[in-house]
Amino acid sequence: MFWVIAIIVLVVLFKAGVFRKPGECQSCRKTLKGTEQQVFKGDTPFCLCKECSDKIHPQILSYAKSNWSYPDYTNYLAWEEATREERAQFDPDAKYGYGCELKVDTERGLFSLGSGRKGGLVFRFADLSDYELDFKPEEVKEGFFGDKVKGDEYVTVEMAAPRVYLEEVINYGVKLGLTKKGFLSTKYEYELSEGFSEVIRAFTICLYIEAARREGNYQEESMNIGEVEKALALFMFDSMDEVTQDSLKKQRNALIKAFHPDNNEQNEAYSQKINAAYDLLSGMAG
Numbered sequence: 001m002f003w004v005i006a007i008i009v010l011v012v013l014f015k016a017g018v019f020r021k022p023g024e025c026q027s028c029r030k031t032l033k034g035t036e037q038q039v040f041k042g043d044t045p046f047c048l049c050k051e052c053s054d055k056i057h058p059q060i061l062s063y064a065k066s067n068w069s070y071p072d073y074t075n076y077l078a079w080e081e082a083t084r085e086e087r088a089q090f091d092p093d094a095k096y097g098y099g100c101e102l103k104v105d106t107e108r109g110l111f112s113l114g115s116g117r118k119g120g121l122v123f124r125f126a127d128l129s130d131y132e133l134d135f136k137p138e139e140v141k142e143g144f145f146g147d148k149v150k151g152d153e154y155v156t157v158e159m160a161a162p163r164v165y166l167e168e169v170i171n172y173g174v175k176l177g178l179t180k181k182g183f184l185s186t187k188y189e190y191e192l193s194e195g196f197s198e199v200i201r202a203f204t205i206c207l208y209i210e211a212a213r214r215e216g217n218y219q220e221e222s223m224n225i226g227e228v229e230k231a232l233a234l235f236m237f238d239s240m241d242e243v244t245q246d247s248l249k250k251q252r253n254a255l256i257k258a259f260h261p262d263n264n265e266q267n268e269a270y271s272q273k274i275n276a277a278y279d280l281l282s283g284m285a286g
């Protein structure tokens with residue numbers, strides 16, 4: 001028993017850095033005792049003092065400690081400073097999740113993924129490099145009123161700036177209704193929950209806007225989610241996923257045909273609206 005306790009104590013002391021050589025904070029160059037060192041274990045490990053490491057948002061600190069090299073830290077500080085004002089405007093218009101919430105500000109192209117009253121760090125869609133928003137089915141439950149599948153709704157995001165990867169379940173134990181595919185087949189189909197679908201829609205629209213902005217074929221003054229929503233509604237699309245140059249052309253021709261612009265003034269205004277919506281969606285579809 002004594003040895004078990006002794007080993008545990010040694011491990012704890014070792015982890016706390018009691019046996020670590022004195023070092024210095026890579027950022028402010030302050031000399032640090034072993035226990036004062038905040039160690040970052042990226043490709044090239046480095047140390048920070050408590051104050052310098054406290055500049056990292058708590059939500060990404062544990063990722064940073066396991067993955068960052070020193071340039072990731074300086075890049076983070078530069079990003080934090082350069083985008084602070086923009087991110088302070090964060091005013092989400094779509095949100096979903098229990099405990100951990102995904103919030104999307106479609107007008108400014110910002111989002112956060114976090115829990116608690118303070119929420120998570122605010123990120124920009126411009127800095128997003130990969131993502132996944134999905135439902136992970138775990139078990140099928142057969143029931144009198146139909147079968148259901150139980151699972152978790154989750155979000156993963158990989159950011160280019162700051163360099164971080166986050167993986168969060170935003171809703172545990174979700175039950176979705178199932179429909180069997182085919183007569184004898186055991187394949188099931190289910191539809192994502194309404195709240196989740198809505199936030200996914202807001203998220204993907206932001207991605208399309210961002211992609212279009214990168215391509216340079218999106219006008220700054222129409223960077224407005226309301227406009228995109230209206231254009232989608234006008235063309236009777238449920239989401240940007242349905243928008244291709246072909247489907248757009250087809251739909252525009254059908255709409256223009258239905259409202260001849262030479263009939264009267266009202267129709268001319270309508271046809272202008274159709275063309276404006278067409279230009280907007282066509283630019284975003286790339």
Ligand SMILES: [Zn+2]
Nearest residue numbers: 025028049052
């Ligand atoms: Zn320091």
